[in-house]
Amino acid sequence: MLVLGIESSCDETALALVDEGRPLASVLASQADIHALFGGVVPELASREHYRYMGPLFDELMRRAGVGPQAIDLVCASRGPGLLGSLLVGVGFAKALALGLGVPFLGIDHLHAHLLAAGIDNELTFPSLGLLVSGGHTHIYRMEAPWRFITLGRTLDDAAGEAFDKAAKLAGLPYPGGAQLDRLARTGEPGALALPRPYLDNDNLDFSFSGLKTAAALWLEKSCPESWPRPLPSPEAAPKALRDFCAAFNKAVVDTLCAKTERALRRNPDIRTLVLAGGAAANSLLRERAAELMRAHGGRCLVPPPRLCTDNAVMTAYAGWLLGKEGYFHDLAMETIPRGRKIPEDMLCAPEA
The missing domain is CATH 3.30.420.40 (ATPase, nucleotide binding domain)
Incomplete structure (x- = not known):
């Protein structure tokens, strides 16, 4: 066909x-x-x-x-x-x-x-857990079959990818900023500033990233050094404060995604495969943490190739x-x-x- x-x-x-x-x-x-x-x-x-x-x-x-x-x-x-x-x-x-x-x-x-799309290069098994992380959507699904998806959780406001892009824009990074933020985060220290892990003090599988975006905006407004050029002329010109901010924001989003995913796995003990997809699935830290999470649960994490x-x-x-x-x-x-x-x-x- x-x-x-x-x-x-x-x-x-x-x-x-x-x-x-x-x-x-x-x-x-x-x-x-x-x-x-x-x-x-x-x-x-x-x-x-x-x-x-x-x-x-x-x-x-x-x-x-x-x-x-x-x-x-x-x-x-x-x-x-x-x-x-x-x-x-x-x-x-x-x-x-x-x-x-x-x-x-x-x-x-x-x-x-x-x-x-993860099934193009891998064998998909059902049921699987699907974590979709994109610029417009953040969903957790129980995937029963290619034609049957059960929504377990979703974002109530900003999606994770949208939060990445908005934080990058506030920090002066060029559009689209999510990939640039991930790149700079690899060279920063995430412990340099405290950012919240949003919407975890509950027992559901939904997400909310608007509060994290607001916290990032407030930190940038109050603490952004005068030596921090905005807009940034190039990623290579990023000062340490910007790299640390990117690392802290990146880790806050990934920690939140992984916490809800682990909660979903505990509630679906028959699942041994996590499928991670969407534009933000190219985030290097998220891919690493998702793979670690599934190894800890005795399963595997499938991710489509970046393209x-x-x-x-x-x-x-x-x-x-x-x-x-x-x-x-x-x-x-x-x-x-x-x-x-x-x-x-x-x-x-x-x-x-």
Whole structure:
């Protein structure tokens, strides 16, 4: 089964082909340089860029794969959550293509696809625990099957990746700042300042990072040395105070994520696999601590390679393949779901032949 995946949930326009579960070809156009001018993603600009890139990228994907559109057996697109205008461009293109080719269409939960991407290079076993850490979402799932995810916890306000990016912006780091903060954190001393571990004094699995972001902003306002250049001309110019701040903030977020993950593992003793995914899963300290946590629980931690942690279409096509080979599909009236709304379980399933 040759599956086309389309990803346009935020500011990356991406298309990929997966053949029997193995990536065949992929293309991606990033909008990072455009949105860097504004310090964050501008939704209207993002949707216009998706519209501009989508057709040429499809043609380039076919050229790289060496196949024609008629070879495609299933067309998939991220249906949400994400920026509504951006999602509509990808979903609209996918529906039109599926209709024109006479093949099934499938809308993919963008968050689930991030976690399922760990199965491209590893064997996924179920049930597993899924920790999704991205710029817009922080969720803990019990993964029963590729088509069944049970939400155990979620962020009540800022996501962990968003907290990283906002703290980096406050500290004067260039957009997108999460990766820069992680890089500087490796050379700092986390004990140099005290930051809270937010929302742990409870018995649930939800997250809240807004208080940590506020604590970081207050510290920067009161304690930022005058010798600390803002904005920072380059990461190499970072003074020790900035490196220490990055290390302290990084550790506070990771400590919080790992504390809730360990709590989830204790409540699900049958689980021996943790799947860590999302853009912030590329954070070096989080990857190390998650692996240590699972070794302590006698299990394993699976993480997609860094290129598949950020938004990409390979994960969309792979998730589509997992679902499509079981007969799942959507009709063309499927609704696109923006961020903040729950994605319905409305897939249809073709009867077995």
